[in-house]
Amino acid sequence: MNDFQPLIQVNNLTVKLGRGSNSVTAVDDVSLVVFPSEVVGLVGESGCGKSSLAKAIVKLIATHSGELYYKDLNVTNLSERKFRKIRKNLQLVLQDPYSALDPTKKIKSILKEPLKIHKIVPRNQRDDLIKDVLSQVGLTEAHLNSRPFELSGGQCQRVNIARALILSPELIICDEIVSALDVSIQAQILNLLKDLKVARNLSLLFIAHDISVVSYLSDYLLVMYLGKIVEQGPTKEVINSPKHHYSFLLTDSALNSHFSNLSQQSEVKPTEVPSLRSIPTGCRFHPRCPAATEICKEVEPPLEKIGLRHYVACHHPRTITVKNQSASENY
Amino acid sequence: MTAIKVLNKEFATELTDPILCIENLSVKIKTPEKKILPVLTDINLDVPKSKILGVVGESGSGKTMLAKTILGLNRSQNYEISGKVIFNGINLLEISAKELRKIRGSQISMIFQDPLSALNPVMKVGKQITEAILTHLDVSKSEATEQTFELLRSVGIPDPEKRFHWYPHQLSGGQRQRILIALALACGPVMLLADEPTTGLDATLRRQIIELIAREQIQRDMSVILISHDLATISQISDYVAVMYGGKIVELAPTKTIFTHPKMPYTSALLEAIPKINSDTKLKSIKGSPPNLEDLNRGCPFAPRCDVAQPVCFKINPPIFFDEDPSHKYSCFFPIGSKEYDIASEINEYKLANEISFESPLSENSQLNKQDNELVKTSEQLNNPDIEPTSDEVFSDE
Secondary structure: OOOOOOOEEEEEEEEEEOOHHHOEEEEEEEEEEEOOOOEEEEEOOOOOOHHHHHHHHOOOOOOOEEEEEEOOEEOOOOOHHHHHHHHOOEEEEOOOOOOOOOOOOOHHHHHHHHHHHHOOOOHHHHHHHHHHHHHHOOOOHHHHHOOHHHOOHHHHHHHHHHHHHOOOOOEEEEEOOOOOOOHHHHHHHHHHHHHHHHHHOOEEEEEEOOHHHHHHHOOEEEEEEOOEEEEEEEHHHHHHOOOOHHHHHHHHHOOOOOOOOOOOOOOOOOOOOOOHHHOOOOOOOHHHOOOOOHHHHHOOOOOEEEEOOEEEOOOOOOOOOOOOHHHHHOO | OHHHHHHHHHHHHHOOOEEEEEEEEEEEEEOOOOOEEEEEEEEEEEEEOOOEEEEEOOOOOOHHHHHHHHOOOOOOOOEEEEEEEEEOOEEOOOOOHHHHHHHEOOOEEEEOOOHHHHOOOOOOHHHHHHHHHHHHOOOOHHHHHHHHHHHHHHOOOOOHHHHOOOOHHHOOHHHHHHHHHHHHHOOOOOEEEEEOOOOOOOHHHHHHHHHHHHHHHHHHOOEEEEEEOOHHHHHHHOOEEEEEEOOEEEEEEEHHHHHHOOOOHHHHHHHHOOOOOOOOOOOOOOOOOOOOHHHOOOOOOOHHHOOOOOHHHHHOOOOOEEOOOOOOEEOOOOOOOOHHHHHHHHHHHHHHHOOOOOOOHHHHHHOOOHHHHHHHHHHHHHHOOOOOOOOHHHOOOO
């Protein structure tokens, strides 16, 4: 397949949850592309619409407006029956490893179910395929007859990944798949995904609230705030020289730099994330933004191109010099 | 065993002026199936005065149980508790529930993990705080209300006069956590136990809450035990860090030492397993998963996942050691940076390269015979001449 043809393209997608006056706009005018064998990271705080976006891409929730493309096919209004064939290539792994698995079924039948539905291999080859996938995610045949409650969280998440992999998808959407896991297990799962991505030439849409987890895997990073993409660009550029003040806040609060000086007060006003029900006027981030001026309160900044595949929606983007020069040399 | 106890006693004097001494604390849970699970084993820990002690560990390592035991929240028939928790000269494990209630909340208070379930959902948040003040302090109702406003203001709640009359569900997650901190600080405690205070909060809020705890600690000159699974959070504000694994404290040192020179292979592996922003190196993952309490054997709890584990690690629980720096204690026979570590890792690399498998130490463990015991004992004495021969009780539980 042509590498320049996007695998998934989302144009101006809007998702509204709830009805009538009670509805909230969880995803507001979001566009994104995922190219084959690319890892796109999506980062944002809770309630910013990350999961709604993920579900809308695989058409699990209705979209209000916008277009969805799978390769060159417009799937926006495709019927559920027809889309199911496409969904085989777009798999979803969810946050809670336990509730995503049927507690009464054995791992074997959990993994067999997608094969029964999509019939990608003859019946007699199913077991071989299951064993093959199981070993790829680091489980053994001994796990086939266990049930989810007998496995640990990390093992269950591996089963979830195996279930997604078994149909040989082109894209796996990972929605906060490590947030419920312990640190040592989190590293196992992240490394597993990294290896699988290379081995199977996978594309990933990796969603998490922790920017350091997202940046570990992704090539391209989207930063979401209250339903909008506020900055997007190659991961290294966004991490090393965030242009939007919210991206900076996220990288700055990723308390990963051990012994960063706490006395150096964070630039951002200590206000909390507004809810989607009361979205501020103008730039959504202005109540928390240190650089906000009058214009930010009134005019919503458009997403503007500032570099190769790098866009930012801010009236006063940060102009701090690049911390790590090597990052900009790559592009 | 006696030798180890004596060693620990020496450590106790190392830290100047501890406010809380935990000595040989063990907690066992009795399950309905009549099993006895060791949740905490032989914890020796001193909490220094006016300092922040971070306790870090994965889920199930016993962090929360440690805090609960200090406050006596697990006093029931289902728990077997032994050892001492000495606070201001009083053993908290021995005093009556009534006496304990006087200390709890007024002198030692706790911030719980889930702010929504820790607050009463049908009571105004302001009233919950005044209730605590009126219970413990001898003040009038209007004074208590005045103090509540002051507290709410100091923890960064905007417009406290209005928020006073709100219910927990009307507040956001970060504000609820602030209310909980205000509640914990209400009676001016000398010690604060913060159990995962930032878990479940967004990254940007996490920092604010951590900064708030650090600020209050300095202003009020409190001692804080900060419990978290997140090393990064701990590293920000604590003075000392205790690393827990499988119900034991496996390493204890000043924060900087833990992060720059970890001794215990688990600590080092944990540090390398955290994704760092701005770093391209592949994460080092720890094989296996955290131990199930039912499967804990007599050896080092980390041995089944450890890269340098030797047969001795599966058989004997390493006592607490320290080197030139007495503030840095660790529980490992093969600490990183030692000659023993180098030899052990070479042995394991050789075994791995030549596909020599460990004689499955876990299954072998149950059949450990007398002869083996003798061998192990001698080898341990050779390795650590300063430890007296351990008594038979180490092996006698079969």
